[in-house]
Amino acid sequence: MSVADARGEESWLAQLAPLGPRQITVLLDVSNKCNIRCRMCYFSYDAVFHRKSRFLEPARFRDIAAQLFPLAHTVYLSAGSEPLTSPHFEELLRIAAPYRVPDLKFLTNGLLLTPSLSRALVECGVRQIHVSMDGARRETYEWARRGASYDRLVANLRELESIKRELHSELPWVQINATVMRRNLAELPEFVDVALGVGATRIACRHLMAYDGLEMEAESPHLDKPATNRALRALMQRAVESKRVAIVNLPDPFALDGAAGAAEAGDREPDDAPTARPAPEPGALALAAARPFGHVDTPAELHVRAAGDLELTGWALARDEVVAVECWREPLGAGEPVDGELGLVLLGRARFLAGMRVDVAQRHPDIEQRYRSAWSYVLPRAELPDVEGALLRLHVIARDRVGRRAELGQRTVVRARADEQPYLYCRRPFDCVYIDSAGDVYPYPDCQSLDPFAHFDGSGDFKSLWRSAPFESLRRAIVENRPPKMCVTCPDRINRNVDDQAFFEERVVRAAYARPLGFLEQVDARDDGRALVWSGWALAPEQAVRVELLRVRADAGPEHLGFAEPAPHERADVARAYPRIAAARHSAFELCCTSARLGDGAHALVLRAVGDDAVATELGAREVTVRDGRVQAIGAAAPRGFGLGSRERFV
Ligand code: SF4
Structure with missing residues (x-):
């Protein structure tokens, strides 16, 4: 049973993404x-x-x-x-x-x-x-x-x-x-x-x-x-x-040699060694002899119910620099091998999150490491006891460069039902919204999906948009820990790794930016309605481009109706706008399609520019009505999604 089914999708996701x-x-x-x-x-x-x-x-x-x-x-x-x-x-x-x-x-x-x-x-x-x-x-x-x-x-x-x-x-x-x-x-x-x-x-x-x-x-x-x-x-x-x-x-x-602690020590210049440090400032002497200190901030409750991965966060500092924050648990049974000094079983080491705790840095201005005090540890779901209701006692312990340890906090964790508390690998779609200058909406600028999640110009109801299907299905995917492809390659997610x-590695985005550009400027009925002429301009920065007319059919795939020809006139305006693209001056096109080819009836037609690499841009769409072999009406139509349309972001 999915999380959504168990809780009632609407109330469950509404709780996770409140809009007050x-x-x-x-x-x-x-x-x-x-x-x-x-x-x-x-x-x-x-x-x-x-x-x-x-x-x-x-x-x-x-x-x-x-x-x-x-x-x-x-x-x-x-x-x-x-x-x-x-x-x-x-x-x-x-x-x-x-x-x-x-x-x-x-x-x-x-x-x-x-x-x-x-x-x-x-x-x-x-x-x-x-x-x-x-x-x-x-x-x-x-x-x-x-x-x-x-x-x-x-x-x-x-x-x-x-x-x-x-x-x-x-x-x-x-x-x-x-x-x-x-x-x-x-x-x-x-x-x-x-x-x-x-x-x-x-x-x-x-x-x-x-x-x-x-x-x-x-x-x-x-x-x-x-x-x-x-x-x-x-x-x-x-x-x-x-x-x-x-x-x-x-x-x-x-990490210079695979071990974070060693990296911290190993990358230091000789004159930055501990013995060469300046004398502590007045008032800091007591602290100089102290062990690490800090706190487990989340989860705030001491007794936690967790169904999936559980993230623990907090901060830790030491005069002699915290090199590790580790999560330990008490043994589950007699005979389980434990650390000789602590009597505990090591679960894993937290990641440091530099720059995340400005408040801590401000309170401890005399500690050099203060900008790297925040940490995060994700207790994997697999570490939770198998049995529902069974207890795990956790101890979070910080260790400084000279080996002194101090406990930052404890938590007891009970395995909960799978639908009680989800682990969210990303919170952005639950508390952020991004609107670009065209009014296209995404949860966050790094959500580089091919199509916008919605369009918003201020006239519709934002609350409905916030609960609309694209947002809710991404939230559901996050709740169920099924990251879509855009999350796997998300810069926001990997920024810290x-x-x-x-x-x-080099990011391959040029293809997205080298895609065809262009505009459908006019659609005219000619020859007493027996022909339809489409005109405009199209070009691609680094490749040849073809302009193609398609008929959209409800019951089958799109039907190809013909390619455009280059028009003889020059486009000085396009050349001015794209001075580094030589083809811009000769980017004008014309495409003629006869009414007989279309046949009587209402037709949804789309014009698109296609590059050599098959990446396409939709130039425009029209609803055209033909009766008795002649064009009766040419109407505007919304983009049909046969290309990237006006989208100007990564794919
Ligand atoms: S693409 Fe990035 S910012 Fe967007 S939901 Fe996925 S992980 Fe979060």
């Missing part, structure tokens, strides 16, 4: 453009950089905000594009302001920030802006972020800082986001100096992901793991010394 005030994260893209082309970013692909501009209109934003913002504790005004390219951005901020969303923020390259926009950020209660900056030095920054000016960015951020001072506001906090690559390893600690110079108080780092065709593989940090570990450590050290800049996200260190080689 301030319960969800809303991510929007108010633009689909960027003003620069960073070397590692998909905006380096022509098909993305030159795509037609699409900005979320203020009227539509107003409708979306009215429904979603009261439900949101967090709203991102950008997720995958540069929001300041929107000509409406300031107006959107003023629409958002009255909703007083607790965490209103956006990601930006900061280059289009103006004094007027900076003032609006403060006045509208924006809580944080995340500024992407992949080099602390001018030459690295301008190499990575093609088209950007280091001086412009620094001037813009200083201007924002002075406006904040003038308006007596601490907000918005400025966070610097840095992509870690081999070229900037040596300058990672300098990001702290940059932050201090522009008034930024936070730094977040993530590893470079190389996309195919962008020639960034050689920059991948996994090609120099020891240097990467040292650089991240030096960044942390510099932030500690600054006393003002917090590291809020830091990738895990690479830095020792998974696959994470650093």
Whole structure:
């Protein structure tokens, strides 16, 4: 019996994905453009950089905000594009302001920030802006972020800082986001100096992901793991010394020899050895002699009922650095082999989650390791006793570099019925929603499904959309631990698994971005209704393209009706929009289909462009009525899904 059957699908999933005030994260893209082309970013692909501009209109934003913002504790005004390219951005901020969303923020390259926009950020209660900056030095920054000016960015951020001072506001906090690559390893600690110079108080780092065709593989940090570990450590050290800049996200260190503890010790520079540490600060002497300390935060209850995998989370610190947090259990019967010192059976070791516990870092500013205190351990379902109702007593124990141990907490776990408490490998579809600038809806930007989960322009009912079949079936798949393909390859899920080689493999996305582009501009009846002429333009960035007319039939597959011919006139407008694609000037097409070929009746017709690799883009669809051998009516039709349509994301 499935979970859904056992509980009643509706109430069960509704409990897991509640939609009350301030319960969800809303991510929007108010633009689909960027003003620069960073070397590692998909905006380096022509098909993305030159795509037609699409900005979320203020009227539509107003409708979306009215429904979603009261439900949101967090709203991102950008997720995958540069929001300041929107000509409406300031107006959107003023629409958002009255909703007083607790965490209103956006990601930006900061280059289009103006004094007027900076003032609006403060006045509208924006809580944080995340500024992407992949080099602390001018030459690295301008190499990575093609088209950007280091001086412009620094001037813009200083201007924002002075406006904040003038308006007596601490907000918005400025966070610097840095992509870690081999070229900037040596300058990672300098990001702290940059932050201090522009008034930024936070730094977040993530590893470079190389996309195919962008020639960034050689920059991948996994090609120099020891240097990467040292650089991240030096960044942390510099932030500690600054006393003002917090590291809020830091990738895990690479395991250099397969053992996490050994890696922690092994990647250290000789002058960073324990004996060379500075003397503890006043007040920290008592702590210096202490054993590890910390807490088991979740599950919050001491007695837990679990049916599947059970995640335990918490934090741990030690003056001499916690190298392992381990989960042990009491023996299930006499004679079971146990650890000689503890009398317990080792179940496994937790993962550290660097940067996840800013609160702990703030409370323990004198402990160097404070940005890596969070941990997570998933007790596999297989470790639960077979018998329903049987007990497992768990002890979570932290160990520091010199071998001292301390217990962080205990839990007793009872095997529960399979439908009582699911393990969710991803919570995004239960508490997030992402809407792109076209109104296409996904649970999260990393949910790279071929088709949108829904479309939302603010006019429909969001609550029904939240409970619609695509969302509910993904949630059900997560509850039942049956990840669909998009979850298996999800960047969000593997972001922390830095020792998974696959994470650093080149990502094959170019095919998606090299797919045909084009537009069906006109469909005319000619020759007194005996012929139907379709015209427009189509091209593919790196291959030849054919334009094909299909008839959609309810009872059979699509029927091919013919191919288009190149039209003789040039398309200077298309050539201007796609200057790097030589075929753009000659991209016009015309396709003629006779009424006799269609026959009397109503026909659903689709025009699509197909590349050499069989990837297709739907250019347009029409409903056409033929009577007595002549075209009577040509009507609009919704896309039929014979290609990727307007979709401009990964597949
Ligand atoms: S693709 Fe899957 S794992 Fe990734 S964010 Fe979406 S639901 Fe979560």
